[in-house]
Amino acid sequence: MRFARPALTLFAGLSLSLSAMALSLSDLSQGDATGALRSALTQGAEMAVDSLGRTDGLLGNPEVRIELPGDLGKAAKMMKTFGMGSEVTALETAMNRAAEAAVPEARKLLVDAVKNMSVSDAKGILTGGDTAGTEYLNRSSREQLQARFLPIVKQMTDKVGLAQQYNAFAGQAASFGVIDAKSANLESYVTEQALDGLFTLIGQEEQKIRQNPAEAAGSLAKKVFGLL
Numbered sequence: 001m002r003f004a005r006p007a008l009t010l011f012a013g014l015s016l017s018l019s020a021m022a023l024s025l026s027d028l029s030q031g032d033a034t035g036a037l038r039s040a041l042t043q044g045a046e047m048a049v050d051s052l053g054r055t056d057g058l059l060g061n062p063e064v065r066i067e068l069p070g071d072l073g074k075a076a077k078m079m080k081t082f083g084m085g086s087e088v089t090a091l092e093t094a095m096n097r098a099a100e101a102a103v104p105e106a107r108k109l110l111v112d113a114v115k116n117m118s119v120s121d122a123k124g125i126l127t128g129g130d131t132a133g134t135e136y137l138n139r140s141s142r143e144q145l146q147a148r149f150l151p152i153v154k155q156m157t158d159k160v161g162l163a164q165q166y167n168a169f170a171g172q173a174a175s176f177g178v179i180d181a182k183s184a185n186l187e188s189y190v191t192e193q194a195l196d197g198l199f200t201l202i203g204q205e206e207q208k209i210r211q212n213p214a215e216a217a218g219s220l221a222k223k224v225f226g227l228l
Helices: 004-052 070-081 086-115 119-126 132-157 162-175 186-211 219-227
Strands: none
Touching (some): 004 186, 086 132, 132 186
């Protein structure tokens, strides 16, 4: 009888240990899935920032290069054809340089958005479309990214003498419905185009990982996306 209390204590301790082990085992696949998704999205976000946030990152990539919008773009192409495109080239180069300068600001915000992803978010993303994770990042971080990008873009475009001419001309075009309101302001237009380019590259990386899990950087991501 003297040993009854220690035995009961030992039994209770073993029961608690087994319960804890069972809990971790039951949560393992869910934890793995969330961790794998976070790893893959972080990989895609950092790749996109590294690719675009450097000289010629946007300007040298035809897929995301920022050009003048709508009918302004059509006029720009005609001007270039007739040898009158030096001003257009200067403006478009400055637009892309401004965006390239702003892109590195996205790294921390995107990584934070990935870290803040809930288990429920992760489940929906894993079973969603090929770019479901990218769409989540766009929804959860775009407004903050706009706020970070805009002052940098404005600072860069202020150095360009053509910025005021663009805003005046584009503003008139917007009033006639030639271009939309966002495109009527140079800084807003460049910011939106930079973000579109950023999420385009993140989406491409997500698709690559889903279609070929070997592209994932970590073994956990390879394992989970391989099962998907």
